[in-house]
Amino acid sequence: MLKKKYRLKKYSAVMATYRVNNVISDKNVFIYLGKEKIDYSLPVKFAFIVSKKISKSAVKRNKIKRRMRESIRLLLKNSSIKNINKYISVVIVAKKHLLDSDFDSVYSSLSTLLSEKA
RNA sequence: AAGAGCAGCCGGGUAAUCGCGUAUAAGAAAACUUAUAUGAGGAAAGUCCGGACACCCAAGGGCAGAACGACGGAUAACGUCCGCCGGGGGCAACCUCAGGACCAGUGCCACAGAAAAGUAAACAACCUGUUUUUCAGGUUCAGGUGCAACGGUAGUGUAAAAGACUACAGGGGGUAUUGUGAAAUACCCGCCGGGUAAACUCCGUUCGGGUGCAAGAUUGAAAUAAAGGCUAAGGUGACCCGCCAUCUUUAAAAAAAUCGCUUGAGCAAUAAGGUAACUUAUUGUCGAGACAGAUGAUUACCUAGAAACAGAAUCCGGCUUACGAACUGCUCUUUUUA
RNA sequence: CGGGACGUAGCGCAGCCUGGUAGCGCACUACCUUGGGGUGGUAGGGGUCGCAAGUUCAAAUCUUGUCGUUCCGA
Numbered sequence: 001m002l003k004k005k006y007r008l009k010k011y012s013a014v015m016a017t018y019r020v021n022n023v024i025s026d027k028n029v030f031i032y033l034g035k036e037k038i039d040y041s042l043p044v045k046f047a048f049i050v051s052k053k054i055s056k057s058a059v060k061r062n063k064i065k066r067r068m069r070e071s072i073r074l075l076l077k078n079s080s081i082k083n084i085n086k087y088i089s090v091v092i093v094a095k096k097h098l099l100d101s102d103f104d105s106v107y108s109s110l111s112t113l114l115s116e117k118a
Numbered sequence: 119a120a121g122a123g124c125a126g127c128c129g130g131g132u133a134a135u136c137g138c139g140u141a142u143a144a145g146a147a148a149a150c151u152u153a154u155a156u157g158a159g160g161a162a163a164g165u166c167c168g169g170a171c172a173c174c175c176a177a178g179g180g181c182a183g184a185a186c187g188a189c190g191g192a193u194a195a196c197g198u199c200c201g202c203c204g205g206g207g208g209c210a211a212c213c214u215c216a217g218g219a220c221c222a223g224u225g226c227c228a229c230a231g232a233a234a235a236g237u238a239a240a241c242a243a244c245c246u247g248u249u250u251u252u253c254a255g256g257u258u259c260a261g262g263u264g265c266a267a268c269g270g271u272a273g274u275g276u277a278a279a280a281g282a283c284u285a286c287a288g289g290g291g292g293u294a295u296u297g298u299g300a301a302a303u304a305c306c307c308g309c310c311g312g313g314u315a316a317a318c319u320c321c322g323u324u325c326g327g328g329u330g331c332a333a334g335a336u337u338g339a340a341a342u343a344a345a346g347g348c349u350a351a352g353g354u355g356a357c358c359c360g361c362c363a364u365c366u367u368u369a370a371a372a373a374a375a376u377c378g379c380u381u382g383a384g385c386a387a388u389a390a391g392g393u394a395a396c397u398u399a400u401u402g403u404c405g406a407g408a409c410a411g412a413u414g415a416u417u418a419c420c421u422a423g424a425a426a427c428a429g430a431a432u433c434c435g436g437c438u439u440a441c442g443a444a445c446u447g448c449u450c451u452u453u454u455u456a
Numbered sequence: 457c458g459g460g461a462c463g464u465a466g467c468g469c470a471g472c473c474u475g476g477u478a479g480c481g482c483a484c485u486a487c488c489u490u491g492g493g494g495u496g497g498u499a500g501g502g503g504u505c506g507c508a509a510g511u512u513c514a515a516a517u518c519u520u521g522u523c524g525u526u527c528c529g530a
Binding site: 069 | 136137138163410413414415416427428429
Binding site for chain 2: 457476530
């Protein structure tokens with residue numbers, strides 16, 4: 001789980017990130033990238049969205065969110081995704097395909113998307 | 119031994135590495151770091167009932183409305199629970215029932231049938247008179263219909279019949295006894311013209327009304343502005359653009375913070391009362407409290423193969439629904455052996 | 457968190473209040489009309505009435521539970 005300073009808290013901030021409309025995706029997730037930073041001392045903030053359309057069960061939605069958070073935590077620790085540091089915020093939206101995947105596929109798709117395409 | 123019925127119990131464990139929420143302590147005194155402790159359920163779910171708590175409205179009462187409905191109890195309360203009565207099911211253990219009233223009124227009972235409730239026979243049949251037929255009168259036992267037929271079976275009786283009369287059983291009413299009571303038992307009375315209220319309705323009981331922790335309280339900022347976006351609807355206009363108004367958005371910055379927020383009809387043990395639900399007393403104990411929302415990832419071993427349903431959001435008491443594996447106790451039936 | 461509405465033929469809807477026969481339009485099939493097609497006409501097929509239980513002689517309809525879809529308020 002990420003610490004609180006890495007979390008994007010406000011609904012309005014998420015909507016602002018959507019409005020930039022800089023999207024990358026694969027079969028598992030959409031990733032919305034926010035505006036570029038002015039002050040580089042601030043950390044990148046993440047938000048994770050798993051809608052009710054993906055599953056009615058709160059347990060399954062929570063599981064997907066936890067896997068995504070853990071992946072981002074490991075990626076930040078490895079500092080393998082340095083090139084996303086220029087963005088203020090990142091919103092990650094899960095797709096229905098994630099429901100049947102395991103942790104490794106979540107980790108690999110997030111790492112390739114964020115390190116290569118961003 | 120086999121097959122049933124009822125009740126109970128559990129909801130993976132240990133270790134290692136990385137990591138998260140909360141509390142406390144220390145350092146720092148802004149962010150933060152370290153240590154320790156602690157961190158989802160039996161249904162947390164559905165939101166179907168009942169409360170607590172909070173605010174708004176309200177003089178009191180009625181009407182209306184809603185829910186409930188054998189009886190006695192439990193409870194803060196309940197549509198829940200316990201016991202018991204009656205109906206139904208089962209050989210039995212046991213299970214199950216929205217279980218008041220169609221003698222207040224109004225409806226409905228398709229098709230079939232003579233007739234579906236009205237002092238009722240438009241089919242048919244029986245008997246009597248007339249007697250070729252027809253017709254008139256009496257009757258509804260038997261027939262057939264239907265979920266249901268104007269009380270059942272057997273006899274007496276009669277022109278043919280009929281509770282008209284008798285016996286037996288059924289329903290209803292009255293009296294007596296037993297029980298707190300629903301009711302049961304006994305005796306007596308020919309009293310016996312359907313069903314349906316999860317049809318309207320009537321009777322009884324309960325509920326001040328509404329809103330729900332995003333309830334509500336406190337502190338601070340702003341003082342109704344600024345910058346955009348949009349045009350389906352409003353104004354101006356013949357129409358379009360435009361303008362006004364409306365609507366809507368605004369990243370780190372003022373765009374909130376704190377309280378409510380978890381010590382409670384709490385949990386555990388023992389004792390007493392009660393058939394039980396439950397109650398009382400004593401002792402011990404504190405077991406999540408977030409605010410885009412904390413329990414995860416990887417590995418090894420054990421169990422049986424690390425398996426299901428499933429994630430607290432103000433808090434309790436229930437109900438309902440979903441669901442995994444192993445096992446324990448009591449009871450019943452059948453068979454076999456002693 | 458709270459409150460509504462709707463599940464009926466492949467699709468869109470009636471019927472439910474007041475219980476006994478499930479119907480309408482489009483689509484589908486066959487035939488007629490045409491040189492052929494469309495249009496038009498005639499006939500026909502197709503429905504566990506979301507699911508489960510109860511009330512009733514009888515349930516799409518009444519009652520309860522449950523599943524799904526969708527809307528509204530904060």
